[in-house]
Amino acid sequence: MPDxxxxxxxxxxxxxxxxxxxxxxxxxxxxxxxxxxxxxxxxGYRLYTAGDLERLHRVVVYRETGxxxxxxxxxxxxxxxxxPGALRAQRAQVAERIDRLQRLGAGLDRxxxxxxxxxxxxxxxxxxxxxxxxxxxxxxRARRRYGDTTQWLQYAERSASRGPGEWRAVADAVTGLDxxxxxxxxxxxxxxxxxxxxxxxxxxxxxxxxxxxxxxxxVCLGRMYEADPEFxxxxxxxxxxxxxxxxxxxxxxxxxxxxxxxxxxxx
Amino acid sequence: MPDxxxxxxxxxxxxxxxxxxxxxxxxxxxxxxxxxxxxxxxxGYRLYTAGDLERLHRVVVYRETGxxxxxxxxxxxxxxxxxPGALRAQRAQVAERIDRLQRLGAGLDRxxxxxxxxxxxxxxxxxxxxxxxxxxxxxxRARRRYGDTTQWLQYAERSASRGPGEWRAVADAVTGLDxxxxxxxxxxxxxxxxxxxxxxxxxxxxxxxxxxxxxxxxVCLGRMYEADPEFxxxxxxxxxxxxxxxxxxxxxxxxxxxxxxxxxxxx
DNA sequence: CTTGACCCTCACGTCGCGTGAGGCCGGAGA
DNA sequence: TCTCCGGCCTCACGCGACGTGAGGGTCAAG
Numbered sequence: 001m002p003d004x005x006x007x008x009x010x011x012x013x014x015x016x017x018x019x020x021x022x023x024x025x026x027x028x029x030x031x032x033x034x035x036x037x038x039x040x041x042x043x044g045y046r047l048y049t050a051g052d053l054e055r056l057h058r059v060v061v062y063r064e065t066g067x068x069x070x071x072x073x074x075x076x077x078x079x080x081x082x083x084p085g086a087l088r089a090q091r092a093q094v095a096e097r098i099d100r101l102q103r104l105g106a107g108l109d110r111x112x113x114x115x116x117x118x119x120x121x122x123x124x125x126x127x128x129x130x131x132x133x134x135x136x137x138x139x140x141r142a143r144r145r146y147g148d149t150t151q152w153l154q155y156a157e158r159s160a161s162r163g164p165g166e167w168r169a170v171a172d173a174v175t176g177l178d179x180x181x182x183x184x185x186x187x188x189x190x191x192x193x194x195x196x197x198x199x200x201x202x203x204x205x206x207x208x209x210x211x212x213x214x215x216x217x218x219v220c221l222g223r224m225y226e227a228d229p230e231f232x233x234x235x236x237x238x239x240x241x242x243x244x245x246x247x248x249x250x251x252x253x254x255x256x257x258x259x260x261x262x263x264x265x266x267x
Numbered sequence: 268m269p270d271x272x273x274x275x276x277x278x279x280x281x282x283x284x285x286x287x288x289x290x291x292x293x294x295x296x297x298x299x300x301x302x303x304x305x306x307x308x309x310x311g312y313r314l315y316t317a318g319d320l321e322r323l324h325r326v327v328v329y330r331e332t333g334x335x336x337x338x339x340x341x342x343x344x345x346x347x348x349x350x351p352g353a354l355r356a357q358r359a360q361v362a363e364r365i366d367r368l369q370r371l372g373a374g375l376d377r378x379x380x381x382x383x384x385x386x387x388x389x390x391x392x393x394x395x396x397x398x399x400x401x402x403x404x405x406x407x408r409a410r411r412r413y414g415d416t417t418q419w420l421q422y423a424e425r426s427a428s429r430g431p432g433e434w435r436a437v438a439d440a441v442t443g444l445d446x447x448x449x450x451x452x453x454x455x456x457x458x459x460x461x462x463x464x465x466x467x468x469x470x471x472x473x474x475x476x477x478x479x480x481x482x483x484x485x486v487c488l489g490r491m492y493e494a495d496p497e498f499x500x501x502x503x504x505x506x507x508x509x510x511x512x513x514x515x516x517x518x519x520x521x522x523x524x525x526x527x528x529x530x531x532x533x534x
Numbered sequence: 535c536t537t538g539a540c541c542c543t544c545a546c547g548t549c550g551c552g553t554g555a556g557g558c559c560g561g562a563g564a
Numbered sequence: 565t566c567t568c569c570g571g572c573c574t575c576a577c578g579c580g581a582c583g584t585g586a587g588g589g590t591c592a593a594g
Contacts, residue, residue: 095372101361105365280571292551
C-alpha cells in the first residue's frame with residue numbers, strides 16, 4: 001500500500017490541517033525554497049515526509065516569533081548564524097513596536113477626547129486659562145450644537161495637540177482682539193474704513209486657530225454674534241453695542257470683496 | 268509677482284519641508300486622489316494652495332493615527348462617517364495589536380531563555396521533576412558543549428514550549444526505558460534479537476522528544492554513552508555494564524539496517 | 535460514469551510608498 | 565548667451581507573505 005496516507009508522505013491539505021498553516025503558505029514556502037517536499041506523486045502532488053514535517057514545524061515555530069522568511073531560512077540553514085542573537089534582535093524590535101503602538105494609542109485617546117469633549121483641559125485648567133467668566137460647560141454645549149459639522153472636526157483635530165500653554169496664547173489673541181474692537185468702536189472707526197477692514201482680517205486670522213474661516217462664513221458668524229444671546233452678551237460685555245458694530249464692519253468688508261452679506265451662506 | 272513662493276501656491280518640495288512628509292507621498296496622495304493640488308504651473312509643477320495645505324494637514328493628522336488612506340479619505344470626504352467611532356475602532360485595533368505583540372514578546376523571551384538555559388524550569392522544579400540524582404548544572408554544561416549544533420537548536424525549540432508537566436512525561440519515558448533496558452540485559456536478551464531491536468527503536472522514539480535522531484546518530488550516541496564518564500556512570504548506575512550492552516544492541520541494529528557502526532558519523 | 539473534494543500551476547492584488555531611470559524647468563553665475 | 569545645478573515631472577518596478585480567483589487535472593466513492 002504505497003499510497004496510504006502517512007506511509008511515504010502527507011499532502012498539502014493534511015500538512016495544513018496538522019500544522020495550522022494555509023495550503024497557500026506551503027506552496028509559497030515551496031516556491032521560495034524555504035521548505036520543499038522531498039517527494040511528488042506522478043500527478044505532481046506534493047508529498048511531505050516526516051523529515052519535511054520536522055523542517056516545516058521549525059519554520060512555524062520561528063514564524064511565530066515574527067521573524068521574516070529570510071531570517072528563518074538563515075536560522076535553519078546557516079549553522080554560523082547566532083540564533084539567540086537573532087531572537088534578541090527580534091525581541092528588541094517587538095519592544096520598539098509596542099512602544100510605538102502605545103504612543104499611537106495615547107495619541108488616539110487624545111483625539112477621541114478632543115472630539116468628544118472639545119477641549120482636553122480640566123475644568124480648573126479651563127478657568128485658569130480662560131478666566132473666571134469662562135463656563136466649563138461651553139465645550140460640551142458647543143459639541144451638541146456643532147458636533148456634526150466639518151468645522152467641529154477641524155477644531156477637534158487642532159484641539160488634540162493643544163495644551164494649556166497653546167490655549168493661553170489663543171485666549172490672549174482673542175481678548176486682545178476684543179479690546180482692539182472695543183477701542184476702535186469707541187474711536188468712531190467707520191465700517192468700510194481701512195482700519196475697520198484690518199480688524200475684520202485680524203478677526204479671521206485669530207479665529208483660524210479654531211478652524212479655517214472663509215469670508216462668507218465670517219459674515220454668518222457676525223450675524224450669529226448679534227442674534228445669539230450668549231455671544232451678544234459676551235460682546236456687549238466688552239462694549240455696549242459691540243456685537244452689532246462688529247456685524248456692520250464684517251458686512252462692509254464682505255461687500256468690498258464682492259460678497260452680498262444678506263445672501264451669504266455658511267457653506 | 269505671480270510666481271513668488273506663497274502667493275498662489277507651494278511646490279511639492281516646500282510642502283514636504285513644511286509638513287514633514289516625503290515628496291513621493293505627496294505624489295502618491297495626488298495619484299490616488301486623496302489630496303491633489305488645485306493648481307499646476309504651465310510646466311506641470313504641482314502648486315498647493317492654502318486650502319490644499321489645510322487638507323494635507325488633516326491627512327497628516329489622521330495618518331498619524333494609523334488610519335489607512337481609504338479611511339482618511341472617508342473621514343475627510345464623507346460627512347456622514349462617524350469620526351469618533353472610526354477613531355475608537357482604530358484604538359481597539361491598536362490595543363489588540365499591542366496585546367498580540369506582548370504575547371509575541373513573551374514567546375520570544377521563552378525561546379531566548381530556552382536557547383540560553385536549555386530548560387525553563389527553576390532548579391527546584393528540575394529536582395522535583397527529574398529526581399534527586401539530577402544536577403541542575405547539567406543544562407548549562409550541555410549548552411557549553413553542544414550549544415552550537417543544529418540539535419541544540421531543535422532541542423531549545425522544543426524546550427520553549429515545555430513546562431513541568433511535559434518534562435515529567437519525558438522523564439517518565441526515559442526512566443521507563445532505562446528499566447526496560449536493564450531488565451532485558453538481565454534476561455540475557457542478545458544483540459540483534461528482535462527484542463533488542465525493538466528496544467533500540469524505542470530508544471530512538473523516546474530520544475526524539477529531545478531532537479530528531481537518525482540511526483547513524485544513534486550509533487554515535489551509543490559510543491558516547493560508553494565513552495563519556497558521566498553517561499557511563501548513569502547507565503552503569505542502572506545496571507553494571509549497561510552502557511556497553513546498549514552500544515552492542517545499537518550496533519547490531521544498525522548493521523541490520525545496512526549501516527557500518529564503525530564508520531558511522533553524527534552527520 | 536459521474537460527482538465532489540482535493541490537488542496543480544499561473545498570475546494578479548494587497549498597502550503605502552521607496553527608489554531609481556530618464557528627462558524637463560528655472561534661477562544664478564561666467 | 566551658455567551652462568550648471570537643484571528641483572520638478574512621469575513612468576514603473578519592488579517590497580513581504582501570502583490571498584484569491586481562474587482554469588484545469590486527480591482520486592476515491594457511489
